[in-house]
Amino acid sequence: GRPGGATNASSVTKGIVSATSRRVQTTSSYSARLIETDCPINPGSSGGVLANMYGQVVGITSSKLASSDIDAVGYAIPTTTVKRIAEELIKNGKVLSRAKLGITYRAIDSVMAEIEGYKYKGLYVDSVSEDSDLLGKITKGDIITHINGIEVTRDEIVLDIIEKSKAGDNIQVTFVNSNGK
Numbered sequence: 001g002r003p004g005g006a007t008n009a010s011s012v013t014k015g016i017v018s019a020t021s022r023r024v025q026t027t028s029s030y031s032a033r034l035i036e037t038d039c040p041i042n043p044g045s046s047g048g049v050l051a052n053m054y055g056q057v058v059g060i061t062s063s064k065l066a067s068s069d070i071d072a073v074g075y076a077i078p079t080t081t082v083k084r085i086a087e088e089l090i091k092n093g094k095v096l097s098r099a100k101l102g103i104t105y106r107a108i109d110s111v112m113a114e115i116e117g118y119k120y121k122g123l124y125v126d127s128v129s130e131d132s133d134l135l136g137k138i139t140k141g142d143i144i145t146h147i148n149g150i151e152v153t154r155d156e157i158v159l160d161i162i163e164k165s166k167a168g169d170n171i172q173v174t175f176v177n178s179n180g181k
Helices: 079-092 110-116 155-163
Strands: 017-025 031-037 049-051 057-064 074-078 103-108 122-128 143-147 173-176
Touching: 017 074, 017 155, 031 057, 031 155, 057 079, 074 079, 103 110, 103 143, 103 155, 122 173
Parallel strands: none
Antiparallel strands: 017 031, 031 074, 049 057, 057 074, 103 122, 122 143, 143 173
């Protein structure tokens, strides 16, 4: 990369990988599994390659944790994700395949259920968007207990299921409505 627009043609850092599939949520509320690395990511150097010891590109540096208390925690988008997105952008001009449920929710695990007095664990539905296929089927206050037969009590579980799906895929949602049915 060219950190801060430096006049040098390029720079190289160690880029030691701490995790290959770290769940990271961005400021735009988008969540993805990224490669965690200690390489510095600065304006001008993001978008650089993260390469393995054989010189193969394994990721594209994209973001970092930024704070006065944190240093050298960067993230790279895995090449499998980059390839899929790049192919879609070239073909369609935008990404069309990303799946979504179209709801906002609060995850209720066993601890939260105990504290708040919920009878069921799952996703407490706060809202359903106008473009969601769930509109009119579930409402605020319903609790989604399973997606595709998998119990959902944590964000990571839900997000992993959605990331493995494509827009237009059918999924099975099991929920309990406010009447307990």
